[in-house]
Amino acid sequence: MQDTEYTEGLLKFIQASPTPFHAVTAMKEILDAEGFQPLKESEVWSTASPGRYYVSRNDSSIIVFSLANELAENGFRMVGAHTDSPCLKVKPAPEIVNNSYFQLGVEVYGGALLNPWFDRDLSLAGRVSYLDGQEQVHSCLIDFEQAIAVIPSLAIHLDREANEARSINKQTNLPPVLMKLPDDDKHKKATPDFRELLLKLLGKQHPGVDAVKVLEYELAFYDVQPPAVIGLHQDFIAGARLDNLLSCYTGLLSLLKAGANSNCLLVCNDHEEVGSVSTSGATGSFLKSVLHRLCPTAEELARTVDHSMLISADNAHGIHPNFADKHDNNHGPILNQGPVIKINANQRYASNSETSAVFRNICDQADVPVQSFVVRSDMACGSTIGPLTAAETGIKTIDVGVPTFAMHSIRELAGRWDGYYLYRALREYFK
DSSP states (O other): OHHHHHHHHHHHHTOSSSSHHHHHHHHHHHHHHOOOOOTTSSOOOOOOSEEEEEEETTEEEEEEEEEOOOOOHOOEEEEEEEEOOOOEEEEEEEEEEEETTTEEEEEEESSOOGGTTTTTOEEEEEEEEEEEEEEOEEEEEEEEOOOOOOOOOGGGOOTTTTHOOOOOTTTTSSOOOEEEEEOSSSTTTTTHHHHHHHHHEEEEEHHHHEEEEEEEEEEEEESSSSOOESSSSOOOOEEETTHHHHHHHHHHHHHSHHHHHHHSEEEEOOGGGGGSTTTTTTTHHHHHHHHHHSSSHHHHHHHHHHTTTEEEEEEOOOOOOOOGGGGGGGGGOOOTOOOOOOOTTTSSOOOHHHHHHHHHHHHHHHTOOEEEOOOOSOOOOOOHHHHHHHHOOOEEEEEEEOESSSTTTEEEEEEEHHHHHHHHHHHHHHH
């Protein structure tokens, strides 16, 4: 696979994945086309013979694995990532009418960089649970697919200090504007019912669905501007949710291209941005449950874990040319100079000397440049699913990632070549 093909596939995947639910659905479609067998946690598994499988939980987390030989003797080569990104999620009773404008109340999900959300063309997508004509509860995905909302900035004339000291009130400043309501007396007091709007969209996007009532939903706003390759020499990828859909796609593609000679596993968890404490998060039982089912005895599981390794792939902070003082001078990753090994003495990252040495050797074999990131000693360090998965399973782990600008913004920036570098390294690792 050439870098152009990789990049085109990545952009297509991000565009198709405005929420974790859509990301997992897009991954399933790729896996189905490649002949992977879907499994359900509620059913008996028949995985004794070599094969390729996937299983999802909550429609927002997925585990993909290939079995080639004895697990207890060889273990798994694993890659981990996460499907969620910071965003604005719609509240359960969201309807707001203010000065004849219809708005929706939102809650900030994760550590979002909020200023860039203003003055963007926003759409809405996610999962809706509904009641059908037989009084059965079902769920399906929806996506408005076009710009339906905006969060307008306050004009500089009304906030002269906006460029020096602007602060954002998450409760009052963020509700997106969806429409202007009629001013006549007949319609003045008629507030749109958001669930009724969703019911109409369900009927339009899923004509075969017999939905009579929307019960609940998990919906998030997103920027409709598609991801793109940009720069004077087309050096960069700009787009929403690069953290961490880039790693999900790269891990999946690497596993698909690895062949059938080794035991490979990809886990993409939801809820990393809010601490991973959920049934589908990294501290939940999803990965442990799958490993237990593949290794029924405690002896077999312990041996498999000891022979396994996990590469936790999550974006890293590239050194920003306008804010270079925010980095350690010796550990400021440069875009398009290769994936980054993330290291923290306080175990905010799971990398150690042994796992780092293995990854450096893999990069050497794949002819891929590699960099290191250590946060400034006087600044707090973020974390990933790496330490959580390592603690929950006992699997040797390293944290790596592609250097990125504007992490947690509504539109992030990565080097065009770094994702492809990471793909080559993970492909070599799986092989």
